Amino acid sequence: GAGVSQTPSNKVTEKGKYVELRCDPISGHTALYWYRQSLGQGPEFLIYFQGTGAADDSGLPNDRFFAVRPEGSVSTLKIQRTERGDSAVYLCASSLDRHDEQFFGPGTRLTVL
């Protein structure tokens, strides 16, 4: 059975560049979450989608971060004008519905040089 997949697994970019991180949730899961995890810390909530809409984007740190889920399945996290402080592991999770168990992907390790 396919779990949550994320691509790429690793992304190295230069300061100021634009990056896109992709998440493929488990089929049929309506809820999708993005988190950011820095070394030695717990996942930090970024945004939550219910279907196609962003139900809660209060965790996005600033307007350089944006996420979409146009068809209610795959989601893309977009980061503009990357900064060195954006370096972290970006985790995606999906769940059947809002308060159900969240299944996490392996994450994308983003390094901004």
Place this chain on the structure above:
Amino acid sequence: QQQVKQSPQSLIVQKGGISIINCAYENTAFDYFPWYQQFPGKGPALLIAIRPDVSEKKEGRFTISFNKSAKQFSLHIMDSQPGDSATYFCAAAGKSTFGDGTTLTVKP
């Protein structure tokens, strides 16, 4: 402001011993308290979870104890095994707020 505080930061236990990790939360609106296990290079995986209408939940060697009045909950791992060595995170939903994690090492 950190809404979920987890302790200890690291824990070393002998094989067969009991591992205890504690969490305290602030927001009384939280209504779901999961514990996650994370191995290096992997995403967190749900271990066990509890809702505030019960004080304890047990699944195999893993038990959550929940104290609503104190706004605290803890994870107990009985008969700890070397394979349990991982980082453990408590969390509180609705806003999927995580603690900073506890690195557990179980020595053979």
